[in-house]
Amino acid sequence: MANRKYLGEFEEVVLLAILHLPRNAYGMKIRTEIEERTNRKPSLGAIYTTLERLEEKGYVSSWVGEPTPERGGRAKKFFRIEGAGQRALQQSQELSERMAAGLNPAFSGGAL
């Protein structure tokens, strides 16, 4: 499982959300980003499970920030996308484009 090269749909969504949040990607922000862009409301647990899996695959790395009062003195765990993650994301996008090519015009090219 850990050596799987392709990305799951939710993994892709989480990686893209991290890309949208340079240097400020942590659980709550990632969820808000996904919610705003997709109208989905994933649970924080689902996001952390996915992040953990992505970290095991080497697609993202994390570091722990300073504890803050609004979090009840708990620290934030920030995530950053790594080179392997960027490549996996690119491959996943290319795969979708290749599969859609030649179908209805709405599915091919830049539409995805």
Place this chain on the structure above:
Amino acid sequence: MSKKTRRKNRRALAANAARHADLNSGNVVLETSYPLVAILDDVDDAHDVERFVGSTTLTQVVTPTAELDTLLFSKRMEFKGVLKRSSNDPKTKNMLIRLAIDAVKGDPEKSPDPPQLATFLFLLIPIRQREHLLGDLEEEFRTRLVPEYGPRWARLYFYWHVVIELTTALTKAATGAVLGFAISRLTK
């Protein structure tokens, strides 16, 4: 919601607002101390409240002194007088709650705490990122949910999340146990 509960909620909001004011060291912001408590004790006409709060108290920042006490007392009396002359307006309660929420908005440290029982239940969930997850939920509770929806709904939301996480963890554990049992039976 019963009248008693509504009154209790308003008092809780007022208490938070008052606490917010007390913690502003050096200065007391009138909008968040006595007048709000007074407003919430005597709910009446929205226009009068708005006029009073808008023109007289919201913009004032003063140093706590004996003069201030006198000033607050006189203002409170004046305000009560305004309220007594007013008629009942159902919209007023919502507006007052909004005012109280505004008073705690932007200062997460002073907003209500998430429910302790839910936090405790969360600690029972066997997931590795529990601390960070709990921190995220608490941050969301203080910075987004309380200002937007009020403490009551924010607490319900917090509980709801604990239920979701607890259910997911229990389902995973149960699935694992059933699969483990099935595999052990098949390999015998």
